[in-house]
Amino acid sequence: MSRNTARAERDAAFRQAVDEAKQRYNISDVVARTRKVIRAGKNEKRALCAFHNERTPSMQLNDAKGTYHCFGCNASGDIVKYVMKTENIGFLDAMKWLGAASLPGVDPAQRAKAAAEDEGDRQRAIDRAQAVWDKAIPAPGTPAEVYLRSRGIIMPPPHTIRFATTPAWYDDETGQCGPDLPALVGAVVDGDDQLIGLQRIFLADGGKQKARMDKPKRSLGRIKGGALRINSDAYSVGDELIVTEGPEDGLSLAQELGAEVWVTLGTAMMPYIEYPRRIVSIVIAGQNDAAGRAAVEKVEEELIEHGYSTRIMWPAEGFKDWNDQLRGIRT
Incomplete structure (x- = not known):
């Protein structure tokens, strides 16, 4: 069995386990164990973020998808990841935690209705x-x-x-x-x-x-889950891919390196991209400031957890991002 095939099978089993957890439990019920949850739309709820201090709730919860996203610090993920991060435990222990948490049962009919409404909203937006x-x-x-x-x-x-x-x-x-x-x-x-x-x-x-x-x-x-692809037609044969945050940086890197670059429209989005099976190594082209370095450090851990090898690239000293470096504009 090849390395890529083994990783694909492992990822498929992982996704199946996570999907089952999403169907069985509401993420809002998990969050409500430690903080107040308020309604913020038809299928959305909000709470104070579990990952940074704030006074106004900015962590959005979607029970239909079983996901969370904080508009303050960009923390995001699914119900299993939320338990892993807040309880500081691994994947298997998070699944056991969910099973032992005595969470309210989810009505399959209501879940199906909410999922259908959410999918309808998604399709209209697309x-x-x-x-x-x-x-x-x-x-x-x-x-x-x-x-x-x-x-x-x-x-x-x-x-x-x-x-x-x-x-x-x-x-x-x-x-x-x-x-x-x-x-x-x-x-x-x-x-x-x-x-x-x-x-x-x-x-x-x-x-x-x-x-x-x-x-x-x-x-x-x-x-979310998508990318703006640059040079993919010419270079989509290798097992390594460069990812970066914004369009200008992505185009700058593609121009300078002649490589395949995917723009993820936010560093926090990188783990949620549907990468081709051929990709084994991901090169994170980060932004050269405190916030950018912290975001890259966090996302690198997540990509490694997903089975990818990683490398990190930074602009030269004195340049905040790759387009600044291209233009010779120092901070």
């Missing part, structure tokens, strides 16, 4: 992203290319980067949306190479700079 992508045009000759050139990126824009005009925001409850604005859009695809979301960088002055708005970078669709 369809919205797909509609924007279908109307987008190739980046060459557009403000998207102007923006890339302004960031020192002179390689031909990959087919995963386009230009579009897209609403700045959407409100699902009212059906309203913001004004159409020009944006560089990057395709975020899952393990089956299916589009599940977009990363948008809103632009101003014909692409010479990012738009003057609170958050010029905004995702659309459901990006």
